[in-house]
Every structure is written in C-alpha cells, then in structure tokens.
Amino acid sequence: MISNVDSRTYLSQEAMGEAPSLQIDTNEEVVQACEVESPPRNTGQDYTSMEDHGEEVGQLLVNQQNNPSEREGWLPDNIAFLLAFIAMSPYVSFICYKMRYAAVPYLALNLLSIPLAFALRDKHGVVRWFTALLTIGIMGTIKTASMIVAFEGQGEGQGDSFAIKCMLYTFTALWDCSNVVYIFGGRALLERYGITSYRRASFAVLCPVQVKYINGTYPRDRLVHRSAHIVCYILAGFVLRILFRYVVQFIEKYVVLEAEAAVILFSCSVNAWNVPPHLYQLVLMRYPVQVIYPYGSIYFSTSSREFWSKWGRPASSFVRYMYYYPLGGSKRAWLSIPIMFLLNASGHYSVSQVLVGDKAEVGWNTVFGILGLAATFEVCGNQCFERMVEVEVEVEVDSHTQQSNRMEVQVPKWWIWIRFVVTSVALRVAAYILLHKCLNSSLSEWVN
Numbered sequence: 001m002i003s004n005v006d007s008r009t010y011l012s013q014e015a016m017g018e019a020p021s022l023q024i025d026t027n028e029e030v031v032q033a034c035e036v037e038s039p040p041r042n043t044g045q046d047y048t049s050m051e052d053h054g055e056e057v058g059q060l061l062v063n064q065q066n067n068p069s070e071r072e073g074w075l076p077d078n079i080a081f082l083l084a085f086i087a088m089s090p091y092v093s094f095i096c097y098k099m100r101y102a103a104v105p106y107l108a109l110n111l112l113s114i115p116l117a118f119a120l121r122d123k124h125g126v127v128r129w130f131t132a133l134l135t136i137g138i139m140g141t142i143k144t145a146s147m148i149v150a151f152e153g154q155g156e157g158q159g160d161s162f163a164i165k166c167m168l169y170t171f172t173a174l175w176d177c178s179n180v181v182y183i184f185g186g187r188a189l190l191e192r193y194g195i196t197s198y199r200r201a202s203f204a205v206l207c208p209v210q211v212k213y214i215n216g217t218y219p220r221d222r223l224v225h226r227s228a229h230i231v232c233y234i235l236a237g238f239v240l241r242i243l244f245r246y247v248v249q250f251i252e253k254y255v256v257l258e259a260e261a262a263v264i265l266f267s268c269s270v271n272a273w274n275v276p277p278h279l280y281q282l283v284l285m286r287y288p289v290q291v292i293y294p295y296g297s298i299y300f301s302t303s304s305r306e307f308w309s310k311w312g313r314p315a316s317s318f319v320r321y322m323y324y325y326p327l328g329g330s331k332r333a334w335l336s337i338p339i340m341f342l343l344n345a346s347g348h349y350s351v352s353q354v355l356v357g358d359k360a361e362v363g364w365n366t367v368f369g370i371l372g373l374a375a376t377f378e379v380c381g382n383q384c385f386e387r388m389v390e391v392e393v394e395v396e397v398d399s400h401t402q403q404s405n406r407m408e409v410q411v412p413k414w415w416i417w418i419r420f421v422v423t424s425v426a427l428r429v430a431a432y433i434l435l436h437k438c439l440n441s442s443l444s445e446w447v448n
Contacts, residue, residue, distance in 0.1 A: 100146065117186075
C-alpha cells in the first residue's frame with residue numbers, strides 16, 4: 001500500500017533526502033528547505049537519520065530545540081566511556097582476531113576520525129574532502145588486504161562461513177562511513193548530531209554507527225519497539241529460509257519468483273546489522289544519546305528515496321557528502337546521481353573480492369547502474385512536476401509591500417504509481433544480479 005506521505009514532495013530534494021523529514025508549515029522554513037547550494041543545515045534531519053518511527057524522531061528534535069542548552073551541555077563521563085567500550089568490545093575483539101596486527105592502524109584511524117573531523121570542522125571544504133578521502137582510503141586498503149589474507153589462509157573446510165565474512169565486512173564498512181562522514185560534513189554536520197566538543201567526538205566514535213546527542217534519555221517504549229522489530233525480522237528470515245528450502249527448485253525456474261524471494265530474504269537479513277547498534281543503545285539507555293539504526297523495513301519501500309532512507313544509512317550519508325553534493329546535488333541531478341552511483345559501485349569491488357574472491361566489476365556496475373537510473377528518473381520526474389505545478393502566490397502585506405510564498409507541490413497519483421513500479425522493478429532486478437553476478441551465489445545456496 002502506498003502511503004499518503006508519498007503524495008507530496010519538497011521540490012526536487014525528496015528523492016535524495018535533502019528535504020527535512022519533518023512537516024514544515026512556515027513559509028520561511030519552506031524556502032530554507034528548498035535551498036540546495038550546500039549540504040543540509042541543522043534545520044531538520046536528512047534521510048540518514050530517518051527511522052520507521054518518524055514521530056519519535058520528530059519529538060526528540062522538538063525537545064532539543066526547546067532546550068538546546070541541556071542537549072549541548074552534557075559531556076560523557078568515565079562510566080559512559082566504559083559502557084560504550086563494553087558494548088563495542090565483542091566486535092572490536094573479533095576485528096583484532098581476524099585482522100591481526102593490521103587491526104592496530106585500522107582501529108587507530110577509526111578512533112581518531114571524529115576528533116579529527118572536529119579539529120578540521122572550520123577548514124575549507126576542499127581540505128576536508130581530501131582528508132576524508134585519504135582517511136577512508138587508508139582504512140579500506142588495510143581492511144581489505146588483511147581480510148583477504150585472513151580468509152585465504154584458511155585450510156579446506158576450516159574457513160569462515162559466507163555469513164561471518166559478510167557480517168564482519170559490513171560491520172566495519174558501516175563503522176568507517178559513520179566516522180569519516182563527519183570530516184566531509186564539517187561544522188554543520190557535527191552540530192546537527194550534537195558533537196560540540198572533543199570529548200563528545202571521542203565518545204561518538206565508539207558507536208558502530210552514527211549517534212545523535214539528544215535532550216533526555218532515549219524513550220524506553222521505543223527501545224522495546226525496536227527490539228521487537230529486530231527480533232521479528234531476524235526470526236522471519238530464519239523461518240523463510242527453512243520454508244524456501246522445500247520450494248527452491250520451483251522458485252528458481254522463474255526469474256521473477258527468484259528475484260522476489262531474494263528481495264524478501266535481503267530485507268530480513270540486513271536487520272542482523274541493527275544488532276550491534278541496538279546493543280549500544282541498550283547499554284547506554286540512561287544517557288542522552290540516540291543511535292541511528294542503519295537499516296529499516298526496506299521491503300515496503302514505495303519510492304527510490306524511501307528505499308535509500310532505510311538502506312545503509314551511514315553509507316548513504318557518506319556517499320552523498322563524498323560525491324553527490326560536490327557534483328551539484330539536485331541542481332544537476334541528471335549528472336550528480338548517475339556519477340554518484342557509478343563511483344559507489346567501484347567502492348564495492350573489494351566487497352566481492354573479500355567475500356568470494358572475485359571483484360565482479362560488471363555485476364556491481366550493473367546493479368548500481370540500474371538503481372542509479374531509477375533514482376535519476378524519480379528526481380528528474382519530481383523536478384518536472386515542480387516546474388509545471390509550482391505557483392507563486394502574491395500575498396498583500398500592506399499597500400506598499402508584497403511577499404511571495406512558495407506553495408507545496410502536489411504530485412499526481414499516477415506519477416506516484418509509476419515511480420513505485422519503477423523502484424520495485426529496479427530493486428528486484430538489482431537483487432537478482434547481486435545474488436548471481438556479484439556474490440556468485442544462488443537462492444538454493446543461500447537457503448541451504
């Protein structure tokens with residue numbers, strides 16, 4: 001079912017998440033939301049911080065605005081640092097076990113990345129961009145090289161399962177992107193997440209994903225809701241894998257059915273990567289921090305923008321600041337989005353190299369090419385309706401002064417259905433190619 005929220009768009013920014021997810025009423029804020037000369041300012045939240053429970057996030061932001069001094073005044077104490085380290089220790093220990101001596105420079109760069117971002121927060125954007133590029137490049141090289149050696153050095157029958165390899169690589173990738181993106185974003189991004197001191201920066205780097213400092217503690221009822229959400233999706237994935245075993249031969253006879261099954265299993269499986277940040281949130285539930293969970297309910301996405309608001313939020317934020325904004329953002333959507341997706345594809349070659357021993361360049365280029373075309377189509381379509389439907393209303397303030405108010409653009413229902421169909425088809429084609437060409441696998445291997 002397509003939600004009513006998709007029936008409106010904040011100009012051309014909706015498809016790439018530049019518009020704030022909160023509803024805006026005042027004309028001044030609408031104009032600010034439409035400005036795209038620079039990355040989003042602290043007037044709302046971009047899609048990397050959207051969750052399935054939008055009302056909760058909105059209320060937290062309202063509370064922060066009502067009492068900013070309390071949000072900015074809290075500093076993590078020694079006990080908070082200890083609890084954060086305890087929450088991260090299982091994953092850091094496994095990284096050290098797999099990467100051996102290479103874990104030392106890798107962890108050092110990760111732990112210094114957000115303090116480095118805070119130190120460079122007011123530097124020129126070019127300086128920050130090249131610093132971030134160098135940082136993520138060194139970390140990625142160390143990680144990929146050490147993992148290839150670790151996995152290839154295992155004897156026959158003694159190697160880690162594909163799931164373990166995938167969990168380790170994805171966890172480290174999300175952690176890398178969550179930390180380095182602040183170097184790209186500078187002061188605006190740091191302040192949006194409440195990172196206003198070196199102590200807060202040192203504390204935030206201990207979270208496996210992005211963390212936002214909030215006013216008050218994270219609501220306990222939302223923790224219960226999120227716990228149930230994660231558990232249900234993981235259990236559903238486990239049950240579906242068992243059920244698919246009995247019909248996998250029939251499903252694999254039809255490409256459409258196999259693609260649909262792949263999307264369903266992907267949607268359930270990715271919630272396993274919500275477990276590390278959720279453990280972090282549970283351990284630090286008495287402190288004013290909010291973890292940005294990396295994955296949401298992606299299967300029910302009705303548009304490209306909604307899908308990318310729920311898929312790999314730290315990585316999505318990272319590639320936007322690294323490629324999308326420097327290339328012009330939505331002002332040059334026809335150029336910035338395709339190039340961003342193609343460059344993002346090249347960053348995934350190492351994923352296949354570590355997991356299956358093959359870079360699979362053609363597979364990744366095809367996957368991101370399809371997704372990039374769908375996103376470009378959606379953004380450019382929204383911009384067309386903006387130009388066609390946008391109306392300037394002249395409001396008489398007094399006998400001498402008039403001001404211009406920009407009306408919200410209403411998107412026709414038929415366009416909502418078109419972009420829903422395009423997104424659905426693109427995701428299923430991409431999932432099928434990802435499974436067969438990028439991971440060199442099949443549905444039967446996955447469920448068995």
